[in-house]
Amino acid sequence: MKKAILMVLICFGLISISFSQKINDAYRLNIRKTTDPIVIDGVLDEVSWNEAEVATDFFMITPMDTSYADVRTDVRMAYDDKHLYLIVVNYHAMEGPYMVESLRRDFSFGKNDNFLLFMDPFDDQINGFSFGANAAGAQWDGIMYDGGKVDLSWDNKWESKVKNYEDRWVFEASIPFKSIRYKSGIKEWGINFSRLDLKTTEKSGWAPVPRQFPSASLAYTGILVWDNPPPAAGPNISVIPYGLGGLSQNRKEGEDPVYRNSFGMDAKIGLGSALNLDLTVNPDFSQVEVDKQVTNLDRFELFFPERRQFFLENGDLFANFGYETIRPFFSRRIGLKAPIQAGARLSGKLNKDWRIGAMTMQTGQVEEENLDAQNFSVLTLQRRVLARSNLSAIVVTRQAGMFTPPLPEDSVSTSEYDRNVGLEFNYASSNNLWTGKAFVLKSFNPMTGGDGLVYAANLRYTSGNLYWNLQHEYVSENYTAEVGYVPRTGFYKINPLVGYLFFPESKKILSHGPEFSTKSFFDTKMNQTDNETYVSYKVRFRTQSVFTTWFAHDYIKLLKPFDPTNLGGEKLQAGTEHQWFAWGTEFTSKPQSIFTYAFVSRLGGYYADGNRYNVSGELGYRFQPYFSMTLNANYNEIHLTEPWGITTFWLVGPRLDLTLTNKFFVTAFVQYNEQVDNINLNTRVQWRFKPASDIFLVFTDNYLPAPFFAKDRSVVLKFTYWWNI
Template sequence: SMKKFPFTLILFALILQLNAQKKNESFRINIRKTNLPIKIDGIADDEAWEGTDVAKDFFMVTPMDTDKATDKSEIRMTYDDTNIYLIATFYNSVPGSYFVESLRRDFSFNKNDNFLLFLDPFNNQTTGFTFGSNAAGAQWDGTMFAGGSVDLNWDSKWISEVTQDEEKWIFEMALPFKSIRYEDGVKEWGINFSRLHLASSEKSSWTPIPRQFPTASLAYTGVLVWDEAPPTPRFNFSLIPYALGQTTYDLDGNTDYETKVGGDVKISLSSSLNLDLTINPDFSQVEVDRQVTNLDRFELFFPERRQFFLENADLFANFGYESIRPFFSRRIGLGIPINAGLRLSGNLGEKWRLGVMDIQTAKNEETGLPSQNFGVISLQRQVFSRSTIGLLFVNKQSTNYPQDNDSLRTIYPKFNRNLGLEYNLASPDNLWNGKAFLLKSFTPDKQGNGITQAANIEYKSRKWNWGIKEEYVDSTYTAEVGFVPRKGYFNFNTFVGHLFFPKSGPVVSHGPVGILNYYFDENFRETDHQNILQYLINFRNRSSISLEGLNEYVQLLAPFDPTGTGKDSLATGTKHRWNAFRFEYNSRPQSMFTYSGSGRYGGYYEEGTRISLTGELGYRFQPYVSLSSNISYNNIRLPVPWNTTEFWLIGSEVDITFTNKLFFATLFQYNEQSKNFNLNSRLQWRYKPASDLFLVYTNNELLAPFEGRVWSITLKLTYWFNK
């Protein structure tokens, strides 16, 4: 029956697609061309705004989606041969100042009074662009994928201004046509507008959206109707060179000076397809990873932060599940230089999307690591109203070995390849979502020629949320450029949740969630499970509480140190059972002082006990300074030889935004478990749109009994030349 599950999912998907009518087709706003000048100053006094259509009468989405928004919002749009123009006015009936976190670009959605525009130029309800601002003028922009997910790592050239008084705030923007991708000759785009008003705890939308979905959900967009087709896109070429100088110093007194140049080239091959080239890329300005307490038996996932790999990343990185990724870009170029790379990505017409990536890394004479080429091809076809079928091919090829011998070819195989096919289900009303995929790996010795298959389906209405998932990963499946921390198992997971909605009082919703998660080996013998009973409470002021009980069982598949500190390991095959209790609380984001806390108390391996406490505090002097700190404490009590083990993880961050173009951030982290201290400080000046000057200081130190310290300071300049 497990093998039939993916086919059952696809059959069910066909039935769900019978009603493919766009939900908010009747919400239409006309945009007409103007020949009058518009000054982007946040003041609605330009003659060009007279006579434009007005998008108003917004619908409330949260706390409840049964009424119109309390406060009035008005959106107007027009365009000329170069830009799309938008002006938005947001009235404020609740006295007091606006809530903003900082002036930093791509702010946290839930912590700011904000306005967001969602554009679907292909009207396919799956991909698009988002732009917006908070009430202090910090910009937001990103690409959209998978029907409502947003990638904020994408930056483009556009301008905006915000003005405000006690009664209202006004946002005005000019978006160049060449900054986005769209199909030539199309006169209807998908569009929606979203507002978050924290004083009234209301999120609202121009079109009606069920509260369980984000306002970014492209299934619920209205229609932007052009009086004539937007201008035919012209050739667009951008050159973004960089130059840097860096000084590095280690504990042994060695000092290293380095200068480096390189850059990126962006070329618009068509109105919807973009080619990106990078030569000798540098990522020294990228934030360091957030340290975590590691008590997991398998490899931990750390997100990609390097810009080149992030734009249109969904075409490559979203194939599979979080725990089964055939492509994971952090396998490329960490600890070894990248010589060059290219990425071709975008839309091929209304239904097709293409992604091609090729990266060449250098060799390392000391370790024997050869030069390696990483190639990825992703092709995606939209089917029915919003679902997609995807094909992925990943190739890692080793060339130019420093020494040509068999041992190096064993350590660094000649190649590793993955081929995958995936179906993504998204119903027209977004209530049903799911996925089914099949992966096959190829290696030179055929010992890594395994398969993986998985499928899931989820239903999400206002009151009910349930889903079921199965996975199978062959013990011989090999993805050297992927993230597959566990192999040789079957997994079955199911959950069901229900929400109750009180008619009045401080609680907006509450309800239980039950989760069953079981693992079996390839002979269908159970190896571990986790059963969870959870209760969620959401308050009208946007704070929340979660309470849950856990029942866990583990049969170890390999030796494991339960403290993660290098002490003795439990033996393979030993069995462990325990129960535990967890809680989490998040305060209301409107407060200047915010806080959250979570904890765990209960059993652990070898009849032991584990106590974990985590807290996070934040304070902001809006809109310029945001302070935050987090602290984590673990106390593990086990029999001899482990006895009692306790360790702390402490982090603190200072984020100063002098203006919406000048930023300073410092992150300090101390991890007692891994005996590591690090400091990362970064000053960024965006002196022109998409052009930056960075000054970065890093200090990483290993504490006793380990030894090692490296600090560096980097000055980096980038400039965006546009043609």
């Protein structure tokens, strides 16, 4: 613990903290109450819009951030007792069609002509909401966290319409006050608007944002000034029941079809204007898209992101503690092998400075897997400090046998409990040039023979040209996080990184520059076990295409036996040392094209003085905005001495997306993974018949490639309805 405290002082003690006023405080947009009803039709014909103040004269962010935007954008806002209104006129700067991928909700930002609103209702420059649309009318909405990141898994009820004209496209939206969280009585919100026009490759913002930061950066928002405090949202209770029916069959084992039907319910209860209670009973996630498969040549467990909606809303409170490979809480552990019976989550703002997150989930007993019923709980409390920083505490626990008689002690496959407690400091300077994190974790598990410890920290600097990051991690050998994601224990890690960007006066190149990093692992006795030294050079063109070339040297001392093909065959012995050089290239084409492509190549050494060659690519075609097709392919060829010899893996994944309207979607996803000898077919039909209310039809098949044989298949029909009480 003393080392952890010392690390915090080293990383942050030398940084001077200023409490200056907000950077873009001078950029203010006045919002007034409507004088007539507003119809969401994409037509600027109401009296309220003619009387509203206009936010215009946007600033260019890219390709340069030193002038006004060439593309004109006008924004007006208004409100009534129940809704916040927005209308945006996006003028064209040159002739030609708009560019979008599809009508699918929560589109990819860089591949669509779009307009986005970033709202900071507490004006704390850390958390907020984002709403927007692309030029074809597909909606975008998400929760903002960490001062500029957007979680697009958040999905709520609001209405919008896009109308296209010869010289402009107009986006009009109505956002219920019940759909967002804000402090009662506050008359100033942080706000900014972002416009991406792919024909000119220009990204712009109303309040100026330096080009090294995303337009979503809440440190650079202006001010939305209310003529009166926004009205209270009023009672906010939503009930979301679901019902489903389906069947599944394990044809490989010759089993008969199994029919199923299920009913459950979610509920959302607003506790004031800034706090929300979510409840779930017998949840089902059969409509969630399948994971994108990867060829696994790693020694450690791979990470697959959470996709279930219940766990994703306000997920930053729970899941952002720690680093990518040191997560004390990872919701995907819940319900992995056992059904979830019920759960509750309290999350949101207590006031401008305090946020809270509390979650508890109960899973059932599974005797055939020797699993007791489990209770998973997490509690986190976050305090805003300094200008844009916060201090967080977290408690994560898994407890066996709660509410259910336990299985015999000699038959269960898990420990009685596993607990983690932690403290984290997230730092961000007022201008966002300096960012960093420091945290400490302590684990408690009766099977480890002791208490585990983690401490880690990093400090990052990002200017217009120079950027660097220094990161250090320590994870003890007996640290456990059974409700987290920590694939490796028993190490020290040091990882410095530095890069530099040149911004030439060129009509073709936006930026280019080198990056250097080295990542070293040591065991707890400070013996080196791994090192990767990586040098790259990246060129970003004004068309938004990107080319990167890199060179790396790897050294690995195996701590456990390892099969370098991950096929379950012969293994290299623990203690053996391996090192090699490798070189590669990456290229991504410009997103404006109807036909897009990307490729990645790698060639060089591998374990046991072998060689590995890898080529992967992506081809995309779209008939905008209704149809898009993507083909991903990945080929690995590994050359080793006997008994492995030459091993090859193909991973192929075509995907088809049909978006007839912004409420009806069809997705077909095929994945052939030679490493696991499987073909997976997942087809999903979704009809959003009302805002946030859906009907899903999902088909899933798994096949043995040769001889072509259906191993198992399932079909599910699911109905959900969002009902406001």
